[in-house]
Amino acid sequence: MPNANLSRTVAIVGAAESDELGVVPHKSALQHHAEAAHNALADAGLSVKDVDGLFTAGFSTLITAEYMGITPRFSDSTSVGGSSFVVEIAHALAAINAGMCEVAVITHGQTGRSGRASGNSSGLYDPNFPNMQYEQPYGIMGPPINYSMACTRYMHQYGEERTRQALAEIAVSTRKWAQMNPKAQMREPMSFDDYHASRWISWPFHLFDCCLVTDAGAAVVLTTAARARDLPKKPVWVLGAAEYHDHFMMSQMPDLTRTPAYVSGPLALQMAGVTHNDIDLAMIYDSFTYTVLATLESLGYCKPGEGPDFVANQRTAPGGDFALNTSGGGLSYTHPGMYGIFLLVEAVRQLRGECGERQLKDPKLSLVNGTGGQLSSTGTTVLAVD
Amino acid sequence: MAEYTKSLPIPQPESDFYWEKAKAHELWLTHCDDCDSTYFYPRPICPGCFSRNTKPMQSSGKGTIYTYAIVHRAPLPGWRDDVPYIVAQVELEGGARIPTNIVGVEPDPANLKVGMAVEVVFDDVTEKITLPKFKLAG
């Protein structure tokens, strides 16, 4: 287990998106990184000159650092898909405690919607990679196709009809949250009929089972407890943080119904010294409706196969008793390709009470779970305010 | 032969035998003599127990559908004429799971069930490359 003594030694002190989200053809991915870092540092009340630790994914920090004029003494470009930025919370916690850096900035920017390049920025498309040799020749590539295969297995084990209902519940409830987020891409109402009528992307996934593809960036700033207390905004303490991965290709996944959150979740909760019932807000990467279903079970919110009962009757919608993905998620708010950083931004804003119409009542604890690759990697962190 | 527009594997040193056997219409896996597992994909050190005591072993080509999906939106232009098509993971006799296509059946969930028996067929997609695919058995 990660050292529980490190709980509350580091705080997130700044969090922000880039200036424009959605369809932004006039800005590059790196510009999203820089704008997000600029906004997050302003939010923190810190200067770029304070930054001595730089974290990102997809790009090497050599590129992002040069673009922004940052010369870090600690650098981390861990690329485990959309989970990277949550995983990097654990890395930043370790680095700050080891004295390797004092002010860490995690940035992301991606133009999945409008990018002029091929969009293959994750570096996972080298012809030497196993998926290029064993999966892509069969037309097995990209998350919708892979994740839909995992979902079919879940339906086989736990029942197709109740699984379908659960996917619909998640899509519809997430859209309701997005309607209260002015930055969300999809703000029109979605009915259950709309969900079921949306076209097939890769059966069993409808269009509305799948996350958006947008242009967006975001960043968070972390520092020591001592510095955090002197900054203008309420520190958002890192109580627990852990990561895990157990495969790369979906065809090598040990159990298609269990994500690596079954390890990273309990580790982060144990380090934090809290249990599921203590959590006021769950921010769970929703690359697909199915990702949420499988992750809730893997995190231990319910037993395997009980996810459909857990999310039934719009329990995760505004006004329900389980607050989930209040930003509108990757399904309806934004998702440029790798989304994990946006989970952190929303958790920070909710804990600080900055969420306007969708603000939860006085939340103290948030669990954030990022998932990356083909359900390959997870990072879980528990955040808190005093 | 019309130009083949889909992605092709680039065999690597440890997988040359796999693709050569496929071209001869045989499906070969790797067997670990230490932990007695049969696994895919080809690598000389066992991913189950890290033993080097492994050797190629021919598969019966029989197995069951472990899971599948029906692709309606082509992931690359090469597949535009193929949608909808069936992607799957097949669990072979002996336990190895292999990603593949199910062919010879209408791509409709009504025709496919997890657990259905399948057997290997070989698709000579180019002069150099043959892809092992699967059809419903019997």
Ligand SMILES: [Zn+2]
């Ligand atoms: Zn072995």
